[in-house]
Amino acid sequence: MAHEHKLEIFRGLLKFKSNTQKIWGVLIFLTIITAIEVVLGIVKPGWGKSMFLGMKLLNWIFIILTIVKAYYITWDFMHMRDETKGLRRMVVWTAIFLILYLVFILLQEGGYVFDVYDKGYIKRDF
């Protein structure tokens, strides 16, 4: 078969026998992560409210779990795992660099505008 698939995930910890089996395995993994997110979102445990690097700990957990999901969708469903290094880096590094840059600038600016409203002399609540 011309289409070779790499069949292990979690750095070789879990190796599947066929591509179809791997797809179902990844689905189960993604479902578990979504379930964890939903449960945390409904329960909102108290420890999640503590601040960490300017954001609630719980929000950091949500964002990290989202990136984990995005990784497995791209790597296994979109077969990024099977592409050459060159193509993979062109797509992933470019996008990640530009997105991090934009997000950093906009969130920094948004926080600044909030501070001006909050501590400055502009009155918005009439």
Added chain:
Amino acid sequence: MSTAVANTGTEGKAWDGGNEPLKASYGKMMMWFFIVSDALTFSGFLAAYGFSRFKFIDAWPIADEVFTHVPFFHGNYPMIYVAFMTFVLIMSSVTMVLAVDAGHHLNKSKVTIYMFLTIIGGIIFVGSQAWEWGTFIKGDFGAVQTKGGNILQFVDTEGNRVALRDFVVADAHAERTQHESKNGLWFIDEGALSSYTVAEVLHGLKSHENVLVRTQIINEEGEKTVLSRVESLKQIKENARLVVEGANLQVNEYGSPLFADFFFFITGFHGFHVFSGIVINIIIFFNVIVGTYERRKSYEMVEKVGLYWHFVDLVWVFVFTFFYLV
């Protein structure tokens, strides 16, 4: 990866495109580059949402209080329906990969079945999205907007939300007709009239001792601030200007109008992607049925639309996080 799709006659030559350093066909690579640019568009929108949210970090609506409905069920079920939608989209992604996999084995009947299931999943998702929009536009409890554009909602002494219809009585004698462009000044009209006027809300609040006003400001416990009885009456009497029911691009009973604007724009743009994905999937589905790829001995087209479809799923994963969870 040699396919029958692109045959340039330069195979094996080092130049003129005969060498494929990325081992991907032209079409697949272009799909990847399109996905990168589309991902940047979506991240621009989501980053702008983050900007507005950080700007109003102490007064942003709490998503758990906004999206609480499930079709055919009454009551308060935050997140459940969105979680279902997320699962539907991931599931349709799975059937899509299975279709691609069956394509690699040139198994026409399996590709057909899986493509069909993918399309069904997409339709369920778009339908759910439309329902979600409808619920959001229709609104739930109603609220009052102040002169400064802030939203005042109503709660009882235990902190449970109270709908306007539960304590406000519309005054039958003070009925006012909606001003339409055909009457009076030409081409000047007004939006739909709300069920109650501000004066009626004030009257209702005065006659119900247990109703309090809740402001947009989030306190240290991460909940919206509830005013005292005296403060509540004062706020409504002095600042209330407009009764708001539901959400649109101008007003939003759940809080900042920006929240509604971004919700409509980002989920709308994503829904449009899902819709176009369904259309493309249907085209490919019929191509599979008539045997186009069977004759070509290559199902690479299925793989390319598959990439697009997974991308739509990928975007939803982020929209889900930033609109409903964070």
